[in-house]
Amino acid sequence: MISFYPGPSQVYEKVPKWVKVAFDEGILGINHRSGRFEKMLAQVYQLLQEKLGVPADYTISFVSSATECWEIIAQSFVQESSFHLYNGAFGEKWCRTTKPLVAETAGYKFDFQEGLDLDQVIIPEDVEVICLTHNETSNGTQIRPSLVTALRENYPDTLIAVDATSSMAGVALNFDQADLWFASVQKCFGLPAGMGILICSPAAAARAEELQRRDHYNSWLKLRDNAIKLQTHLTPNVLDIYLLQQSMLERKPIDKVEEKVFTRYQQWSEFIPQLSGVDWLVKQEALRSRTVLALEGDPATLSALHQKAEVAGFTLGKGYGSWKKSTLRIANFPAMKRDAIDGLQTALLT
């Protein structure tokens, strides 16, 4: 079965080969305090800078999941106030997760069919961090780069945190336009689930220094203290770090990867009208995610499509939350093979 679920999803086909090499070379049991591990970590940081365009002065940390980043941000970069802009289930959950941890947590929910109009939002001046979901995996919307830039211009002195769980490593991100970025490796990175990546700007680092919050095992200052020494605060997912190293070594720079993702999105856009009974969930083309495609239809039609895919050896993603029965989702992640996409499309048309 090849999985088009929007994460965990199909991993790079070389993963088993890399694992074999990792075992043979003793990396699966490598000590995370050894020089060999430190060298690997240094190279991974450098590769993420080179291939994804992460600025050299941003700090990269490996954590257990993107969800953990919601908590790390609330507990390390914020004292009293967090403001959340969202249009779907994951952005809302981030807000809900922050509430018990940050006294003044507020949110603004915008219509996912309309997009975010910054002129309509009143963000209190003393807000410490503005939280935005770059790619809302539940409804298949994606924020365009210009919106992050506009947010930065409007709030030059407020930290901006961006959940890029399902888009980082799939589309180009303007890292310098926000302060905290995070993602999970089981999405556009094409790796087995079990690790998150947190990227932090110098401004956010300075704020963490000011607050000096070290009350949790995963407090960012502890992550950073270790990162400087090429260490990790707890035994990390060494295998995923190794797979990240190998996959980044073979990866093209992000603008080339984005080009591939965009081209495939275009092809899906031409293909979808051929399917009767389904339509894009998101009506405005400009608001649609390029990495997670959400289609709506009546349950019987969607069920038939799931069935056709299944028989041909492909798993489609179900809908999420309130869209569970009225949508299906398709991952358009870089690790998907061209022939798998062709195979799936053929199966859906039969």
Next chain:
Amino acid sequence: MISFYPGPSQVYEKVPKWVKVAFDEGILGINHRSGRFEKMLAQVYQLLQEKLGVPADYTISFVSSATECWEIIAQSFVQESSFHLYNGAFGEKWCRTTKPLVAETAGYKFDFQEGLDLDQVIIPEDVEVICLTHNETSNGTQIRPSLVTALRENYPDTLIAVDATSSMAGVALNFDQADLWFASVQKCFGLPAGMGILICSPAAAARAEELQRRDHYNSWLKLRDNAIKLQTHLTPNVLDIYLLQQSMLERKPIDKVEEKVFTRYQQWSEFIPQLSGVDWLVKQEALRSRTVLALEGDPATLSALHQKAEVAGFTLGKGYGSWKKSTLRIANFPAMKRDAIDGLQTALLT
């Protein structure tokens, strides 16, 4: 290189084969909300009950690391007071990690050469949880089962939490004598790092219900709510769960595994006197760990042993913390192969 580091350490040699199967069968990209995943999770729970002797009414959760369990316990099972019994670096770190989270956190440090004499410890009556490190990885001591039993008898109504990071799945644990047990898969489980296992008694579950603490993303009640539905609260390390399933299917019951570990410990005990210039760090045989062997010697002698091992393709563990330069450590975990142990011993004698 074959690693005798006491975790991350040598993984089961079948790991690469299992990963290949996992890829071919689409498990590496499996969705953690699918029926197939739920079935796998149900079997893993059952296997841990069967092979390790976890009582059927204890709840098993998969988390990111044993270190995370320190925090989950402080944030889910305790309101005001935590008491820590320790003799080394990891037990002390657990106490230190709990301090900012639990108002009344106290500790009692006992001499690692003397062992814990319960008659000497005054634990305040209103303490909510007593925390004990079963296997102190830093100095190579291990608690005997009778001590946990005595603790249970002395404090029948207090929760007892046991850090079994480097011993669970290597030696038999009396799970019913304590309430919270946790470990990491990179030690006696012989799997790649990146996952922890938390095991919780009905009494601890009742206490968590009473406290109703749901303020963190990894609050135990959230873990439990998901576990009941054969789900996980966040995208788990699916690969490690799969490898756990495969390794447990092939594993002998814990009393047989313990027998192997004990026999090998005996053989190490006969071997060590043949090495000149080193001796056990822990002088009383009864206090020594059966899974993590710590030897002391002068830095030059230890360095020579590291060197001899290295040349022959084996990595020995360095000392930890204050014992960094005066000890070396050797993992005696179940995944070590007999011929690797023979090879290492031969190398050390040359």
